[in-house]
Amino acid sequence: MKIVYILDTLARVGGVERIMADKMNWLAANGHEVTLITAAQGQHPHSFRLSDNVRHVDIDARFHVQYRYGYPMRLWVRWRMNRRFQRNLNREISATDPDVIIATTYYKADVVCSLRCRAAKIVESHCARSFTGRRDGVTRGRVVRWFHYFFLDRYIRRIEQRADVVVALTDGDAREWSKARSVCVIPNVYNNECAVPACRGFKxxxxxxxxxxxxxxxxxxxxxxxxxxxxxxxxxxxxxxxxxxxxxxxxxxxxxxxxxxxxxxxxxxxxxxxxxxxxxxxxxxxxxxxxxxxxxxxxxxxxxxxxxxxxxxxxxxxxxxxxxxxxxxxxxxxxxxxxxxxxxxxxxxxxxxxxxxxxxxxxxxxxxxxxxxxxxxxx
CATH class of the missing domain: 3.40.50.2000 (Glycogen Phosphorylase B;)
Structure with a gap:
């Protein structure tokens, strides 16, 4: 089976990145053709080991460069990056012709769900639906906050309308995704062979x-x-x-x-x-x-x-x-x-x-x- 994962980057040291690497490695080791498509990996090394059997392609759509500019230039750069992301992603998906595409709620899941291809589209919810993009600790003025939540709500609704399946990590989050076309629960995996110390006393x-x-x-x-x-x-x-x-x-x-x-x-x-x-x-x-x-x-x-x-x-x-x-x-x-x-x-x-x-x-x-x-x- 041909499986494609889409992430912003595999350069950060975080739980999502570790989980994704472990899952891709397991699938590749068990006979599946696995491709990782990143948007902004560049020359950064992988934060977690990726099997040689996992194909990695970076499509060079580095949205973070928009923050070098003030408004309105930032909006222009963002628009260009969106165009580049969609163009390069469509080209890569067309060349790969996958059976399944997986995105996360953290990154461009609405775009992924709108891809015109035969692949089934799966979105992984790695943050509870009601908290996605909200509890980020950023202080915003009333007007900016309204627009921020407005576009977040649109983003969530597009996922619910277009994803073939939303995969939640817990029953609680699955209940929040009740308006999605289909929801299932699959917990995260861990791949740790740790020897339990015979005794402790570290205080x-x-x-x-x-x-x-x-x-x-x-x-x-x-x-x-x-x-x-x-x-x-x-x-x-x-x-x-x-x-x-x-x-x-x-x-x-x-x-x-x-x-x-x-x-x-x-x-x-x-x-x-x-x-x-x-x-x-x-x-x-x-x-x-x-x-x-x-x-x-x-x-x-x-x-x-x-x-x-x-x-x-x-x-x-x-x-x-x-x-x-x-x-x-x-x-x-x-x-x-x-x-x-x-x-x-x-x-x-x-x-x-x-x-x-x-x-x-x-x-x-x-x-x-x-x-x-x-x-x-x-x-």
């Missing part, structure tokens, strides 16, 4: 993700103030980068927590960091799924997470392999972290069960569902 809690409003690190830092008062010998390391970094560092200084909280940069060795910690915390206001929870749990690291929409409740089995906390309740988040710190045997038991429970997300258990979807659409 270390970690968190990881983009330093943006959505990820809620401000709430985690607030919660850590309570944890540090009770257990000053424990530390919190946050791995990531983003627009809120300076703001978060100021919050750490203001709360006098610089001795116990460190903001690290992004790392490609996050699995080693999971294995070298006692607890992982997810403080997001919303999630598309929460792949980082699976990665931490696969290393035997118990997790504390807000029960945010959507994902954590589909992954963590509350008080069996981790703890779910009322979304946005900072005090309860602190109490859950303290509970795991003070109950060592239970913490280790949670970790062992976590490593076993997340095996249901291994590629060989999830990817056959994708193949079945492809085959059903092609027939």
């Amino acid at each position: 270390r809690v970690i968190a990881a993700g983009r330093l943006v409003y959505q990820k809620g690190f401000d709430m985690l830092i607030e919660a850590w103030r309570t944890v540090a008062e009770r257990h000053p010998d424990w530390t919190l390391d946050i791995f990531g980068a983003g627009e809120k970094e300076t703001e978060l560092k100021r919050l750490i200084d203001r709360l006098a927590l610089s001795g116990s909280i460190s903001i690290k940069g992004p790392t490609k060795r996050i699995i080693e960091e999971f294995s070298g910690s006692d607890v992982f915390v997810l403080s997001s206001r919303s999630e598309g799924f929460g792949l980082v929870l699976i990665e931490a749990m696969s290393c035997g690291t118990p997790c504390v997470s807000f029960d945010c929409p959507y994902g954590p409740a589909d992954i963590i089995r509350d008080h069996e392999d981790g703890i779910l906390v009322e979304n946005g309740n900072v005090q309860r988040l602190a109490e859950a972290i303290i509970y795991l710190i003070e109950h060592e045997e239970e913490r280790r038991a949670y970790g062992l069960r976590a490593a076993e429970n997340v095996k249901r997300f291994l590629p060989d258990r999830v990817m056959p569902r994708w193949v079945a979807l492809f085959e059903g659409l092609v027939k």
